[in-house]
Amino acid sequence: MKGLRRKLDFSSWVQKFAGVGLLLAAFVFFVAPDAAIAKVSDATVKLNTYKAGAAAKYTIEFDVGSSGKLTGGEDEISIYFPDEMTLPDEDEFSTGDITVNGYSVYYRDIEVSGNRLDFTLPSKVDVKNNGHVKVIIDKDAGIKLPKEAGSYYLRVATSNDSSGKTNSFTIDGSKITSLEVSVSPPGVKEYADYEISFKTSSSGELDAREDCIYIQFPSEVTLPSSISGKYIEVNGKTVSSSDVYVDDDDKTIEITLPSKVNIDDREKVTVTIDSGAKIRNPRSAGTYKLYVSTSADAEKVSKSFTIGRSVTVPSVSISPRDGEEEAKYTITFRTSSDGALRAGKDYIYVHFPEDTYIPGSISRSDVTVNGVKAADVTCSRSKRMVTIKVPSSVDIDDDDNVKIIIKEDAGIKNPEDTGYYRLQISTSADASWVLSDRYRVVGDSDDDYDYDDDLVIELSDNQAGEEVSVLLYFDNIVFDDDLESGDRIYVIFPSDFTLPSSIADKYVLVNGIEADDVDRIGQSIAITIPDDFDDYDDDTTVITIDEIAGIKNPKSAGEYSLFVYTSAKPSEVVNYDVTITKGVADYDKVVFKIGSTVAYVGDKTVILDAAPTIVDNYTVVPLRALGDALGAETVYDEAGKKVTVKYDGESLTFYLDSKYVWKDNNWVLMDIPVKIMNNRVMIPLRFAGQSFGAKVDWNGESKEITITK
Structure with missing residues (x-):
């Protein structure tokens, strides 16, 4: 292209007209520039x-x-x-x-x-x-x-x-409302979990795989240069790593919505960022502001949060776990290095999640702190808050264990719906709110759940091939109440499960306390019970293995048996069956419709990032949508202007604006070239489907294309 910053060569003008005299030279000097600065x-x-x-x-x-x-x-x-x-x-x-x-x-x-x-x-x-x-x-x-x-x-x-x-x-700007920010733990220089929730505006609709959420952190927060998508969820769905962008200069994280997350006007949005993302709290205690905006609600909205002393992340177990039932809550945590609580004077605050029923009052005899009846208990229904006064005979030191039991007779009722929930804890000394580990409530929709099992194993996702967290919950009587610090608990997974080569101790908690040691031995994970385990006189043991540990479900659907035993009673082996359901790639049928961004993968509805359309009498679809629907791996090469799709042992490489496809070390000719439409790579559906061994059928009346694998 030609440059726009053209300059007049005044020296050549002067040389050309030098013989005319100073007057003409002056004319050229003053008049020619006027012509040069003419503007549109x-x-x-x-x-x-x-x-x-x-x-x-x-x-x-x-x-x-x-x-x-x-x-x-x-x-x-x-x-x-x-x-x-x-x-x-x-x-x-x-x-x-x-x-x-x-x-x-x-x-x-x-x-x-x-x-x-x-x-x-x-x-x-x-x-x-x-x-x-x-x-x-x-x-x-x-x-x-x-x-x-x-x-x-x-x-x-x-x-x-x-x-x-x-x-x-x-x-004209619009902005989100009802912004809430929770940082856990909120201690200085800690790697923290962030939970950010808000409501979109009346014109704040957001589309999957297209629109973004922008989170701007205070300058005192340390952000990593990049963040894996597995550490971020939007409305419970994991974000793709390619859809997370970190701008450290601006302290902003840009998150593109996951493929199955479409958000309506005035809808609540929850973004969770795991501490594994390595976002580090400020070095100094104080109050800080975080800003949030979206592609649709572009005006930034701020929310303050406090960094200071805090308790450790609380562990919570409930019994029973039925929805809308009165339950016993067992909450354990450790105070900070300067978090001592004075007997009969200081307080512990428990803030329960939405939809938890809190009675108007709770008898202090229904609440214990480290095994002793609370000095006083007050309730706030509107705030879903229970305030517990430390017993007069209980001194809690710096960096000390705390165990709260709220009995079933207290009248606190679980939320109605099945799901994972988190409560918050703070104290008189550790004033920053800290989110607990997740605990599960089982609503009426889970009619097949056995509430009376002495040992239960739950996976955070039962879909084939997914990376999962594991919850192991058992009554101690299963192993004759013989467990103590230093003992090992062995969880044996079927060979179809994928286990990491090693698991960091911090990703495994025993009753809320980090395991002393975690080893992988073949298809078993050996968990050493921590020293503080003996301080808790409880009827149950809860073990959580974080999703970040890297355990993956089998690739095929079916029933699988996991086994548990302990070093204290190696002859007592207990099994528990889990059901793995089909993943997206395991369904037999995918249905696209011309002009519609809605596709059907088996019995699931999937929202596409662009609608299939007809070009030169051939149906073309977004390459990403087709790959996601088939469960294929898609690799983009911007420099080479090509896209490679790998599925079931086959590989196709498409080139932009070309009819030629590289397949099985040979060139294959398509009927029409790959096109860019609305910033999406569009490929011929029939060619791609048949190349992967799928049957492609066209219904002219409904304008639907069915791919049968």
Whole structure:
């Protein structure tokens, strides 16, 4: 492309006219620059939307100057966008994203430099002196408006005219509401879990795999250079690693919504970031602010949180676990290094999760702290809070164990719905709220659940091939109450489960305390009971193995038996059966529909990032959607402009704008080339499906395509 910053060679002018004399030289010097600084005039811009953060269509019109004619294929136009906007990379533009006087600009004639967009006029467009120019930048180009509400304008220049200013336009901002932030543990310099919840606005709808959530941390927080998606969930769904971007300069994490998460207007959103992400709390105690926005609600909203002393992450067990039933709650944690609690004076605060029923009052005889009846107990239904006064005969030291038992007779009722829940703990000395480990409630929907089992093993996800956390819960009488510190508990997994080569001790908790040692021995995991185990006189033992440990379900659906025994009673072996269901890749049928972003994978509904369509009488689908539906591995190579799809031992490599596909060390010719549409790679559905050995059927009436594997 030709540069826009042309300069007049005044020295050559002076040499050419040197003989005419000083008067003419002065004329050249003062008049010629006036001609050089002619600028475009009557510049205007219109947008199809004025919503903050939205991708917009820009219609820009202006007149060139009296000597500003433009030649197609040679001259250029520059558009300067506000500093608050970030333009897409130039290789993200397609031919047709920009038109000049009705003619498309070729994608290779587009350049981006900072906030300036340069492009060469189409060869068929010539503009006369004082001529009119109309530039349209389509919404699909992906140029998003500023995220902050306010008044903005553009500047427009050409190869021959300097820039002119457009009319101003006002950006309307919307913002999320009900922002809540929980940091656990909230101690200084700790790697912490973050739970962030909010509600979208009345125009805050977010689409899966397209829209983003932006979380800006205070400058005092330490962010890693990158974060694996397995540590982040949005509404309970894990995020893809490729959809997490960390901007350490701005202290912002950008999270693209997972493929199955579509969020409506005024809907609650919960983002959880595990401590394994290595987000580190500030080095100093104090109050800090975190900011949240989304693609739709682009105005930032802040929420304060406090960093200071805190208890360790509490462990919680409940019995029974039936929904809407009164239950016994056993809560264990350790105070901080400066968290001593005075007998008969200090308090422990328990904040229960939403939908937990808290009675108006609880008798102090129904609550014990380290085995002694509480000095006092007060309740707040509206805040779902129980406040426990430390017994007058119980001194709790710095870095000391605390065990709270709230008896079933206290009248606290579990939430109605099946799911994992977390409560929060703080104390008079450790004032920062800390989220507990998850505990499970089983609602009416789980009619097949056996509540009377002496030993229960639960997986966080029963889908084939998924990485899971493991919950082992048993009555100590199963092993004759003989367990003590230093003993080992062995959990034997079937050979179909994938176990990591090693598991860090911190990912395994025994009654809320980190295991002393964890070893993998063949298909068993050996867990050494920690020293503090003897301090707890409880009827049950709860062991949790975090998902981060890396245990994966079998790849095939079916019934599997796990076995548990202990070093104290090696002859007492107890088994428990778990059911593994089919993963997405195991279903036999996938159904797409022309023009619809809804697909069906077996009996599940899947939301696509773009709808299938018909091009030259052939059905094309987004490559990512097809790969996800089939359970295939998709690898993008931007430099080589190619995409490789691997499935069931087969491999296909597609090349952008080409009909040729590399398969089994041979070139294969398709009927139509791979295309980029709406920033999505689109491939012929029938060719891809049949290449992987699937049957592809077309229903003309319903416009549905069925892939049968």
